[in-house]
Amino acid sequence: MALLSLVDIRKSFGGLSAVDDVSFSVNEGEIAGLIGPNGAGKTTLFNIVTSIYPPSGGRVLFRSEDIAGRKPHDVTRKGIGRTFQNIRLFPKMTARENVMVGRHAGSRAGIWRSVLRTGTQRAEEGRIREKTDELLAFMGLAGYEESPAGKMPYGHQRRLEIARALAAEPRLLLLDEPAAGMNESETREIHRLILAIRALGVTVLLIEHDMSLVMNVCDRLVVLNFGRKIAEGTPEEIRGNPQVIEAYLGKEEEDGGDA
Amino acid sequence: MSFEWLNPYHLQVGSFILINILLGISIYVTLATGQLSLGNAGFMSIGAYASAILTTQHGFSIPSAIVIGSLLAGVSGILVGIPALRLRGVYLAIATLGFGEVLRVVFINWESLTGGAVGIAAIPQMGREILAAVEAAGFSPEDWGLRNNQFISLSIFLILAAVVVLAILFFLRLLSSRVGRAYTAIRMDETAAETSGIDTTYYKVLAFSQGALLSGLAGALFAHATSYISPADFTYHRAVEILVFAVFGGSEALFGPVFGATLLTLLPELLRAISDYRYIVYGILVVLTMVFRPQGLIDPALVAMLTREKPAGGS
Numbered sequence: 001m002a003l004l005s006l007v008d009i010r011k012s013f014g015g016l017s018a019v020d021d022v023s024f025s026v027n028e029g030e031i032a033g034l035i036g037p038n039g040a041g042k043t044t045l046f047n048i049v050t051s052i053y054p055p056s057g058g059r060v061l062f063r064s065e066d067i068a069g070r071k072p073h074d075v076t077r078k079g080i081g082r083t084f085q086n087i088r089l090f091p092k093m094t095a096r097e098n099v100m101v102g103r104h105a106g107s108r109a110g111i112w113r114s115v116l117r118t119g120t121q122r123a124e125e126g127r128i129r130e131k132t133d134e135l136l137a138f139m140g141l142a143g144y145e146e147s148p149a150g151k152m153p154y155g156h157q158r159r160l161e162i163a164r165a166l167a168a169e170p171r172l173l174l175l176d177e178p179a180a181g182m183n184e185s186e187t188r189e190i191h192r193l194i195l196a197i198r199a200l201g202v203t204v205l206l207i208e209h210d211m212s213l214v215m216n217v218c219d220r221l222v223v224l225n226f227g228r229k230i231a232e233g234t235p236e237e238i239r240g241n242p243q244v245i246e247a248y249l250g251k252e253e254e255d256g257g258d259a
Numbered sequence: 260m261s262f263e264w265l266n267p268y269h270l271q272v273g274s275f276i277l278i279n280i281l282l283g284i285s286i287y288v289t290l291a292t293g294q295l296s297l298g299n300a301g302f303m304s305i306g307a308y309a310s311a312i313l314t315t316q317h318g319f320s321i322p323s324a325i326v327i328g329s330l331l332a333g334v335s336g337i338l339v340g341i342p343a344l345r346l347r348g349v350y351l352a353i354a355t356l357g358f359g360e361v362l363r364v365v366f367i368n369w370e371s372l373t374g375g376a377v378g379i380a381a382i383p384q385m386g387r388e389i390l391a392a393v394e395a396a397g398f399s400p401e402d403w404g405l406r407n408n409q410f411i412s413l414s415i416f417l418i419l420a421a422v423v424v425l426a427i428l429f430f431l432r433l434l435s436s437r438v439g440r441a442y443t444a445i446r447m448d449e450t451a452a453e454t455s456g457i458d459t460t461y462y463k464v465l466a467f468s469q470g471a472l473l474s475g476l477a478g479a480l481f482a483h484a485t486s487y488i489s490p491a492d493f494t495y496h497r498a499v500e501i502l503v504f505a506v507f508g509g510s511e512a513l514f515g516p517v518f519g520a521t522l523l524t525l526l527p528e529l530l531r532a533i534s535d536y537r538y539i540v541y542g543i544l545v546v547l548t549m550v551f552r553p554q555g556l557i558d559p560a561l562v563a564m565l566t567r568e569k570p571a572g573g574s
Contacts (some may be wrong), residue, residue, distance in 0.1 A: 076456035088451040101444045105456025114436030168456050
């Protein structure tokens with residue numbers, strides 16, 4: 001069953017078309033990959049799904065409801081979490097505080113409860129903290145609770161950002177290049193974590209340039225080039241698709257021979 | 260028992276320190292979401308004028324006038340805060356500074372209501388009202404070893420001290436809770452805050468109006484502590500003075516502006532001989548702070564160090 005469906009999504013900035021009539025679905029429980037050369041419109045699509053940009057046209061259906069045009073925080077509440085290509089943590093907060101912020105949508109205390117420190121508020125803070133420490137341990141960050149986020153090693157920051165997104169208990173998690181800049185063993189760890197996240201019941205949509213990670217972890221791939229969808233299918237199908245090979249490697253123009 | 264050492268002048272300086280602490284906290288609260296508002300002198304004037312008009316012209320009691328004046332400033336904060344969402348950084352600072360100046364011009368020209376440039380005099384004064392109430396109840400400050408003027412200054416000081424303590428407790432708790440985490444997240448990265456599920460519009464307007472309400476409260480208390488206000492009390496200089504409390508004292512911890520307001524109110528009194536040069540001293544202090552300690556004198560690291568040392572010292 002489709003958890004997320006993009007229908008004829010278009011986005012142009014000024015006269016420049018960044019995404020052009022893209023439609024695809026992500027099914028409940030799968031790990032889907034969104035790949036394509038730089039500038040293909042992958043991150044733009046993420047920004048449209050999370051409502052950071054409104055689409056110029058088309059519909060974003062999440063659990064059969066059109067969420068295009070809603071506020072980003074509302075989209076988060078509906079169950080879509082995300083990370084950013086250029087990590088966006090709250091640098092001067094500790095790792096724990098970062099994840100606690102991620103729990104905002106799932107908690108309620110307002111001004112008066114916070115100031116009066118009611119029993120409800122204290123119990124809620126306790127649950128937020130418990131959940132936070134659980135998530136930090138889940139992402140392999142136990143022991144870093146009190147570290148300032150901005151001073152953590154790069155790979156840890158990537159994982160912390162995922163922990164913050166998971167804190168809102170999303171049904172769909174959008175990961176924008178989670179393995180960018182990571183070495184082989186860190187990438188293996190990310191691979192393991194993505195599978196573990198799916199095992200929690202979270203559907204994953206992934207942008208990634210590391211082809212071996214994408215081919216191994218994803219159930220299905222969608223390929224974009226110049227803002228258009230050029231292919232969709234299982235990793236095996238995509239691997240042999242001539243249009244995809246052309247998008248990544250370019251066409252041989254002179255002899256036209258088969259390489 | 261004698262309280263001969265209680266000097267009304269010292270108590271008055273103390274009262275000004277307390278009012279300035281409220282103003283320091285007011286700019287800090289808004290700044291906690293990353294919004295630099297220089298409109299707090301304007302919101303202060305709303306609280307001051309509204310409450311003074313209510314007590315002098317409409318027979319309201321002082322406490323109810325102070326509450327209404329503060330709430331009015333808070334509501335104005337919502338009205339200014341919503342369009343202010345579109346502005347960032349220096350643009351917001353300039354727009355809010357302009358707002359304060361516009362208000363001041365309104366107060367100067369609306370003579371029938373505000374007394375124009377002359378201002379409003381003979382505002383009932385909190386201390387004298389309490390004295391009258393005490394005497395009506397058949398007591399006299401003499402019974403407690405206080406002269407009347409000592410009693411008046413002391414009661415104002417104590418009221419302000421109670422308000423300041425409550426304000427500090429309120430915001431310490433607020434800022435260390437879910438709401439405070441939302442404020443800090445917005446200050447550090449608004450987009451990341453929004454995608455973390457925080458309604459950034461709501462919290463930015465909330466912080467803006469909390470700052471406005473607190474400024475209005477400071478203004479209403481000021482009017483009923485000094486019993487005289489005029490547009491000259493709420494000029495551009497006041498706006499800058501409030502900013503300097505935060506810049507000098509520190510804008511990353513609540514006690515930064517509290518400390519800044521205390522020191523910078525005390526300093527001209529200690530150096531009375533050069534009080535004409537107060538703004539020169541301010542300028543030099545700000546420049547030196549920017550050069551040697553850009554985060555202000557008090558920062559979270561210092562607060563953490565001081566609070567961590569307490570249990571160690573006790574053991």
